[in-house]
Amino acid sequence: MPTPPRGALIIGGGIGGLAAALALHRSGWRVQVLEQAAEFTEVGAGLSIQPNALRALDALALGDQVRARAVTDAPVGTRRADGAWLIRNDVDRLTRRYGPWATLHRADLLDLLRRALPSEVLRPGIEVHRVHPDGTVEHTGGTSTADVVVGADGLHSATRRSLWPDAPAPRYAGYTTFRMITPARPVEGSVESWGQGDRFGYAPLADGRVYCYAMVTAAQDGTGGLADLRRRLAGWHNPIPALLDSVEPDAVLRHDTYELPDLNTYVADRVALLGDAAHAMTPNLGQGAGQALEDAVVLARSLEAARTGDSTIVQALRSYDRARRPRTQMIARRSRQLGAMAGQTRPPVAAARDAALRMAPASVFVRSMHPVVGWTG
Template identity: 55%
Template sequence: MSKALIVGGGIGGLATAIAFDRRGWEVEILEKATKITAVGAGLSLWPNAIRALDALGLGDEVRARAIEDGSAGIRDSRGTWLSRTDAEAVRARYGSPIMTHRADLLDILRGAVPESALRTGISVREVRADGTVTHSQGTSAGDVIVGADGIHSVVRRAVCGVVDPRYSGYTAWRMVVTPTEPLGELAESWGRGERFGYAALADGRVYCFATANVPVGTSSTGLPELRRRFGTWHDPIPSLLAAADESAVLHNDIYELPPLRTYVSGRIALLGDAAHAMTPNLGQGACQALEDAVVLARVAAEDSDLTRYDAERRPRTRMIAARSNRIGAVAQLDSPLAVRLRDTVMRLIPSSAQFKALAPVLDWKG
């Protein structure tokens, strides 16, 4: 029996284990953390990711613990609409995007992985071309070695050498809030070098996220800073911030990877953030990891030449990462003149044009 050795037990790693297991492979996951947990954050799953979950046999289970993503578009900080989403057209052409809690998705994925496959508390030190992995508890080997170990991947060094992530220029806050008043239409709002968005979760809570242009490594005061920055923005942002708990606020600088020259080397393949960590502006990070898992298992089962996986996945993920980067650059503009010009242009773009622009991202069939 062929074996897939997967480094990393996050969304991409667990999905990969499921994909290989369902093709009859033995799987082993090496995870650095002592327990598979998820931060308190929402997660958008677009139709392309839902098709990947369907391919893993988990689509219906994920849908049952999610809610349709009801985002109506983008506003400015006063609440004026800059662009509206044609939700009916998106639903008819691609299917409905959904929102779930990251912990719920991880729980579903973990439940579909063979109990004996997951080994936690193991730090990987080196990956060799012959399929041997040295780690804190000895060595492991596989016919395919999968690097699903995130933006600071150890496995990536065996494929591409040292590749340093780069700072996007903005930081982000995330939190889950229990609202005290009806939300109305859901939206993301853009200001000058700042954004605030919110989305409903299936359990009635609301996932909130915010960004701001700051130098790398700038410390945050958490909720007080969010209230200072966004407390005068349009409703319901002030009430969401008023209902938030300081302990629920997560703060992280946003990094991305430069384009890699390859995702594979011999028996070794990279996926998810280890291969193409991207900014969150398209909501495609986890979605692309799920696609990666399905494609890698298919290619490995059909042919030992993993360069087919690289040829199929690298152009697509590079395109999506580049789009996400460009959206972030526009959304984070902070010059008053540039922001006025941006907002004016956005109001003039018809929703049909925005709808067509989604096609290269959402049309993936696996």
């Protein structure tokens, strides 16, 4: 008799969880996805899929569909608050070296991932209480057991709390992030602008609307919404004030920014952490979703040896940990360092930063991207 397929239980139905489910499903695993929310939806705004993440989506056979829904231009560069260029990218050179970028709505990517999975594997409205290292999961629907459990349940992961009880708590990065999508208007491409402690970025979407984000130095659990953001950035270069004026207050998402201190392993027996549950990072490099997608592809490849009998699940998960932990923690560190530089609040230091960036050759910025976006799987 043929050996029945092994079972995988995915905790969390966001981008990372659905990508892991899809990668394992296509590798022959029986998969179930437990999602706490009542339905599999995404309330986020825009999303920049960089070349490394597009290659991960190609491995999931979704890359072409993403490109069809996205604006596929590389970022134009970085400006000062007054509009002067700090970094002006050679967009064609970036694309030739690394491949295209893709900007789309987060909900579009989640929809593609969800539709690629059989509906019966998706179990919304299930809250996980506890995860055990042998693959047993206690939840509001009862108890489930699988050959492997993937904790893709985000920054405040129940999986991580269960099996990494002594791990440091997420830490506040020192700034609040705003995200929004404005009505359609022409913009020059994907641009980020830096002031003193504040940053603003915008990128066009395929339907003409504009994805915008801002990072504002602020106290943890502070208050303030769109009106405060408009006041802070009123003197910034065009089209930033006009973009902020065009958006409705209820269309703005505001979240304090957290990151996860480094874990000493992403795996425990038959359980693996993935995405933000393993390595939540600041958004400065735009790599949160991209690293979750990479995780999903590498996890499925590592577990393929266990599915075919060439390795045990524990050995396969250790291989996943060796492959992913150094890279993701390196990217988290780079993102933190970039945030410290971009969010500089002291005027003399910010002025020195700006002068150094304007003097640096364009080739330096192209090469500096390679450790992050040059991943090929």
